[in-house]
Amino acid sequence: MAIVSEQTVQVIQKEALSSQQRHLAALMESYTKRTKTSKANAQAHRQVLADPRLSEWFDPSTKEMCYLIVGARSQGSRIWDVDDNEYVDMIMGFGANLLGHNPAFVKEALQAQLEKGIQLGPQAEFAGEVAELISELTGMERVAFSNTGTEAVMTAIRLARSATQRSKIAVFTNSYHGHADGVLVEARFKLPQILEKLIGKAAIARFNARSFPMASGIPTAIAKDVLVLEYGNPGSLQVIQANRRQLAAVLVEPIQSQQPDLQPKAFLQHLRQLTQDSGIALIFDEMITGFRLHLGGAQAWFGVNADIATYGKVVGGGMPIGVIAGKATYLDKIDGGMWSYGDASCPQVEKTFFAGTHCKHPLSIAAARAILQYLKHQGPTLQDRLNQRTSSFVERLNADLETHSLPVRMANFGSFFSPVFCKDADPTTIFSLMAGLDLLRYHLCDRGILLRGEGGGFLSTAHTDEDINCMIQAMNGSIAELQKAGFFPNS
């Protein structure tokens, strides 16, 4: 065995370091030059504009590239920034743009509504029609509208608590349900972030299912009414069974954007049976899965009928909207239930509180009507085809990731995809990859591909084969560069 002197080791380490530093400097130079107006915009307004997304991926070593690309216009699968750079957009409005940007028929519906004015107060002309469409496509009995997904989930929980007269709810680790206080709860003990990433939040929850507020400013008292359980683990069903008399609802993100490879059909079917037997409302948060995975969302996908489902994103075609849909037992809590004119009928059910100045906003409702009519007309083949295209795209990406010997793969559900670490990957390798993965996003952006911060995204019906090829080429080129610079191990 050759003996390497300490000096030689130091020289090799220094060279590796300088190769990384050189690479980083070149990337920063290219990135910030190309997107200089976006960077200037971030700095010019930082003092006044408080925006969490502007510091979300802050890292001292890459801080010069830490800003949002400012969008100037968009069409189909593409976005142009304020420096007129063109991107294949795979953020797609965080899932709102199933049909790509600015579909002609949605634009026409919005223009027609703008011509007619924005009347808040009188009933929105098409609110009833949109409710009927949602009911028809999802099989849900009744429908109410809010402005965002966060509000829809918050309302769904209130309806469940009101109808069951119970206060506790159960949620699952790694799920996201928006930013209302009542769902910003996590299972702890608290570990450093890096260990959390390595071990996984689910494993932490297994050790200790006590729940705590996820961030400062959320009252501890709120967490007392929330059980945070491990998703897909049959042990969680036992905890639900043990708490069945206190639980108003179990809130589920049926396929979690944070672990898209976990698709626990049998677990969900058992959960359905258990909640039904115990009078607990099963709430499916279909914010991402709704109308994307399948016309009937995750419920149709898994063959599970929830009591309440919340939707948003795709429904609004880019306009803000939230939808609370479900069985009359729960939705009647909004308006007192069915009654008719010309007889003695009246609202029978005691209401809870629900309101919102902009609920059923005429522009959002006009866009939703155009989108839902289109989806209904297209039928389930639209989602089937898009899901199939995404799976093929992900397969191609994964073959390349394997060739590059990186212990990370893309997982997809329907047309959503996101990176996951290989189950058998050595934690130290994952740790050493982290910095490179952060840089990968900047590299891809520099090559004209926009992805979500986590490195995944959405395929829309507007993405062409050329877009997909561009993304795959950009990914391969970026990985090769990061390997050459020593940020990723060489295959």
Ligand SMILES: Cc1ncc(COP(=O)(O)O)c(C=O)c1O
């Ligand atoms: C599953 C899920 N629920 C709720 C929300 C919150 O929706 P909104 O951002 O419209 O408030 C999101 C948003 O990404 C989501 O993914």
